[in-house]
Amino acid sequence: MSNDRILVAGASGALGREVVQELKTRGYCVRALGRTPARLESLRGVADELVVADALRPATLRPALEGVTRVFSCLGASVIPRFHYGRAPFSAVDYPANRNLIEASVKAGVEKFVYVSVFGAERLPQMDFVRGHELVVQALRASGMDYAVLRPTGFFSAMEEIVLVASRGLLPEFRGGTARTNPIHEADLALACVEALESAEKRIEQDLGGPDALTRKEIARLAFGAMGREGRMVRVPVGVLRGAGLLLRPLNPRVGHLMTFITEVLIADFVAPPYGTHHLADYFASRAEALQRPRTRL
Numbered sequence: 001m002s003n004d005r006i007l008v009a010g011a012s013g014a015l016g017r018e019v020v021q022e023l024k025t026r027g028y029c030v031r032a033l034g035r036t037p038a039r040l041e042s043l044r045g046v047a048d049e050l051v052v053a054d055a056l057r058p059a060t061l062r063p064a065l066e067g068v069t070r071v072f073s074c075l076g077a078s079v080i081p082r083f084h085y086g087r088a089p090f091s092a093v094d095y096p097a098n099r100n101l102i103e104a105s106v107k108a109g110v111e112k113f114v115y116v117s118v119f120g121a122e123r124l125p126q127m128d129f130v131r132g133h134e135l136v137v138q139a140l141r142a143s144g145m146d147y148a149v150l151r152p153t154g155f156f157s158a159m160e161e162i163v164l165v166a167s168r169g170l171l172p173e174f175r176g177g178t179a180r181t182n183p184i185h186e187a188d189l190a191l192a193c194v195e196a197l198e199s200a201e202k203r204i205e206q207d208l209g210g211p212d213a214l215t216r217k218e219i220a221r222l223a224f225g226a227m228g229r230e231g232r233m234v235r236v237p238v239g240v241l242r243g244a245g246l247l248l249r250p251l252n253p254r255v256g257h258l259m260t261f262i263t264e265v266l267i268a269d270f271v272a273p274p275y276g277t278h279h280l281a282d283y284f285a286s287r288a289e290a291l292q293r294p295r296t297r298l
Contacts, residue, residue: 005029005067006197009055009101010074011047012039014157015116018190019072020047026194033064055097058104065108070197073098074116076132077254089253090132098136102143112146114196116189119151119207119272124264128257137205148196148204153272154183154265156210156283159219163287166223166231173233174241174266177217181270182209185283188276209272212279216266222281226288238267 006023010016011032020043023030032047033055034040040050053060055075065071077093098115105113117133124130140147165171188210196204214222217233224231241263249256 003029004069005031005049007031007033007051007065007068007071008047008073009033009071010076011043013074014155015074015186015189015193017043017046018186019074019193022187022190022194023197024048026198031064031068055101056093058100061101061104062108065104065110068105068108068110070112070114071101071105071110072114072193072197073101075101089128089257091128091135092132093254094132095135095139099139102136102139102145106143106145110145112148112197113140113143114148114150114193115140116193117149117151119153119209120265120270121151123268124261127261127264128253129261146202148193148199148201148206150189150192150196151205151207151272152184152189153181153209153270155189156183156185156278156280159183159280159283160287162219162223163226163284163291166220166229167227167288167291169229169231170234171220171223171231172236173217173220174236174238174263177220177233178215179267179269180213180215181219181265182211182213182272182274183280184208184210184276185278188278192275207272208275209270210276210278210280211274212281213271213274214280219280222284223288226281226284227291228288238263241266 006028008016008020011020012034020030020032030047031049031051032040032043033051033053035054037052051064053064075097077090115136117137118130121130121134137149192208220233245256245259
């Protein structure tokens with residue numbers, strides 16, 4: 001059993017939960033941080049300690065960091081493009097929240113800080129989604145702490161919507177669906193994050209994706225196959241998606257900026273060095289089974 005106490009910020013999300021579980025498997029004392037008790041409730045009995053704090057309010061962070069030796073953060077605004085998840089752009093949420101956490105960690109004497117950014121950041125520096133993450137990286141580099149930055153491609157959970165849409169028999173296709181990517185399962189990414197936390201290296205910056213590099217058309221076929229449907233692709237001009245992102249910015253800056261980012265990712269190759277053992281086909285099959293399972297009425 002390790003004496004280290006590790007703070008996991010963003011613990012209630014898909015990646016955060018996997019990191020908590022991997023740390024517990026290795027015998028660490030894990031403190032899960034969340035903005036509200038409701039967000040943390042699902043981690044009761046999983047993490048050793050639950051602490052409520054809002055990283056956008058720096059004064060709440062000091063108690064959360066007492067006795068902590070290392071910090072993992074995947075704090076950030078939701079990447080689900082729906083209006084009810086908030087309006088503030090990523091650069092107004094991800095950066096200040098993590099900057100505050102970094103500054104509080106320095107004051108608390110934290111030894112190492114691990115953060116998850118985004119793969120391909122150097123290719124899309126003008127995107128608000130990317131800028132919100134990479135400003136955090138700059139703050140980490142200047143902090144004086146040992147740090148690791150992991151830059152994954154898309155998460156499996158972010159692709160769950162594809163299976164839902166495929167269940168209706170249609171999926172959009174952009175520029176022939178030839179762009180390739182290798183999304184990564186959160187459990188595989190969590191393993192890499194914990195390895196970075198444990199590493200003796202003082203500075204780590206790592207790009208990584210899943211084991212399978214697939215075209216967007218191949219991903220769509222996997223989704224249709226998981227749902228047991230032939231399905232068909234409907235060609236959509238890229239300009240439609242770009243235009244929608246621009247039009248949405250005044251109504252909801254976060255959704256508008258996210259749609260702009262997604263547009264660029266859908267039409268270019270984003271393939272990172274492969275890591276992990278989880279395959280997208282298996283994930284789609286499990287999600288399709290869950291969608292097709294009859295719901296029990298109470």
